[in-house]
Amino acid sequence: MPNSPYFAPRNSNADFYGRTEKLSIIAFSGDFDKLTAVFTLGMGATAVGYEVNIFFTFWGLDTIKQKRGRAFIGSNWLTKIFGFMMGGLKATPTSRFNFLGAGPKIFRYLMRKNNVATLEELVEAAKALGINLYACEMAMHVLGLKKEDFIPEVKDVLGVASFLQLSEGGQTLFI
């Protein structure tokens, strides 16, 4: 009964019924433009008092890796190669018009020129604003990643069911 009024509100954003204004995002994509959307939505929601939870899974796990560039992380040669191909946050492609890496650069240029935060700045800001960052247990298992491979701001490693329960009563997006 996560939405019942007879339970204490779980945080200060809760309404009369104990329902929380909450945005939860399953960040599956590793594309630069989609990750920008993840953080822009998260930051916007935080600005108006929402609780924001981001669950990084599969390609999205790149975003919270310690090592930002391409690196051989992983528990065996195959996952190491996979990790290298995926790259880190600086290597994320756009979902269209990647042009061997030029796409993200154009975006970064446009964003900086227009004083809009870049993805790296958005990640920093997300951490500063207290957005909850979670890593997907199963994807870590498949890709051979450990909690130590991620930035320390990652709050917890969760299973999908736990994340869905955490997201109850709010808006949940798959990006």
Next chain:
Amino acid sequence: MPNSPYFAPRNSNADFYGRTEKLSIIAFSGDFDKLTAVFTLGMGATAVGYEVNIFFTFWGLDTIKQKRGRAFIGSNWLTKIFGFMMGGLKATPTSRFNFLGAGPKIFRYLMRKNNVATLEELVEAAKALGINLYACEMAMHVLGLKKEDFIPEVKDVLGVASFLQLSEGGQTLFI
């Protein structure tokens, strides 16, 4: 407290608790097949009395541009080139099997042959049915687009936070 029963329902679709049956879509993709999904979902929901809000952002902004074909719109050469590459509604690729533009043509053919509305018809119908179309402020800023670049049916330019608040209490999809 957007869901509180003590507030007047915001529209006639509201239930006993003042909650609205509502579908909100963040239309991020510029792919033909995904845009078809956006409008098909929106139209279907409208047909059964839902309030439908569509928030166009990034590649999705193509859909609501005045100029339908490829055109140089934007405030400087770089955004002009970006706008040209993105093209207008007639230039949207499918997310798979694009074949240099053949993909959407096959879809259009299949849809017309089966008396299913084409994307252009869906946009027209969406406007006629009173689906609320919004443009994303930040994406417009980054891509150098102004409200005048869009079709007049665009109801408003909104920030992401405002759109999320508008979407409270309904189903929200990121497409």
Next chain:
Amino acid sequence: MPNSPYFAPRNSNADFYGRTEKLSIIAFSGDFDKLTAVFTLGMGATAVGYEVNIFFTFWGLDTIKQKRGRAFIGSNWLTKIFGFMMGGLKATPTSRFNFLGAGPKIFRYLMRKNNVATLEELVEAAKALGINLYACEMAMHVLGLKKEDFIPEVKDVLGVASFLQLSEGGQTLFI
């Protein structure tokens, strides 16, 4: 008023207010990695007592086709070719790093090596666990598919509006 407390709960997962803990997924994508996400989310939610509904549409319809490999299914030559290009469940590409079919193989290898269920196993398990599988009426119409082309576990053919109504009061994802 699907969320009203004065209506009988529709299933045993319903809370005090008759609201159901429910996960609904619009499975639009035909990509191997995204389909894995669909079933992983569905299975995880089922494990903690959620009602899970999956609505297969467009590329996602591949997943529930009888014939698993590439096959000429469809009512005319054009939809037959389309069906062949799409292939069946064994032919789904990953959304990145497909390498002419190697991507899914690497995933399958990684998943099997780590004792995580493969996509085929997830589909089997989903059926066994009573996850509700639906096919999108309009997409079937456009692609020339009939109910007989799908696995018998498909519960029903639905329009988008009916699926959205079925999803009311839960978390709905577009994947």
